[in-house]
Amino acid sequence: MSRDQDDIRTLDACFEAARAAPLEPSPELLARVLADADAEYARTAMPPARVQPLPRAGRLGQAIRTLGGWPAMGGLAAATVAGIWIGLSPPEGVQAYLSQPDAAYIVDLPPGVGFDLTEGTL
């Protein structure tokens, strides 16, 4: 038998011996690998955050929502209170304006002067 054939035979027998006696994974290693799998799955498969459904609103609630919600209602309430207050107890400037309503409408026109309007000028 040639030297090359001896080499091949020796090497093949050693490979065969190594393949015939593989290192078996210990139960502890397999358990650790599976535990890693469980942990990794739990980490990546977190359930998505649940969207809370809006509570059903009554008629008043629906009206408020239609008007733009509580912020819009706040503005509306402030405007209403201001209007009532001005109506019941008008400030001085407003009182003076309201007490001479006619003066604003007296116009003394000389003869020959009119309010001719040309289309497109206003």
Added chain:
Amino acid sequence: MPLDAMSDISDDALLVLFANGDRLAARALTLRLTPRVLNHAYRMLGNAAEAEDVAQEAMLRLWKIAPDWRQGEALVTTWLYRVVANLCTDRLRQARPVTLEATAEPVDPAQGPVARLQGADREKALQQALARLPDRQRQAIVLRHMDDLGNPQIAEIMGISVEAVESLLARGKRALSADLIDRREELGFADE
């Protein structure tokens, strides 16, 4: 689905099943792939405890990639061997020369005592000779002759051409033969 029924399912299909929450798929992959990565790491490192660490880390990386795995693009084993190779390279760079540890010698219980001793001697001699090879030659030899992979897949794992794999294998086998030839009698080849 029972575990036995999963033996016909491909690695990448099992990986997708795992990503979808199938725990049995994880178990099937663990039982199928852990021995392969463990033995590959053991042949590369020559140390069972370190090989266990590498195997666990490689499998953990597999679980992490599962949700993004694209079926049909690459073999799971190719990806996994590449990960193991990188982990082994990191460990080999960190410290010591590769040596065969004194404990945890694998044995084949089916053999008789004499054959078992002889087999153990040959396995040990091979591991010692492997440890003296350059890393890339050792990786190619282990992938080809221990993990029984074809040259194209080895080329893909190592990121080189098939011709380069053939060259590594030829040089590696020459070096192993030169290492083992003086021990032929001791390993029981003289009287065969």
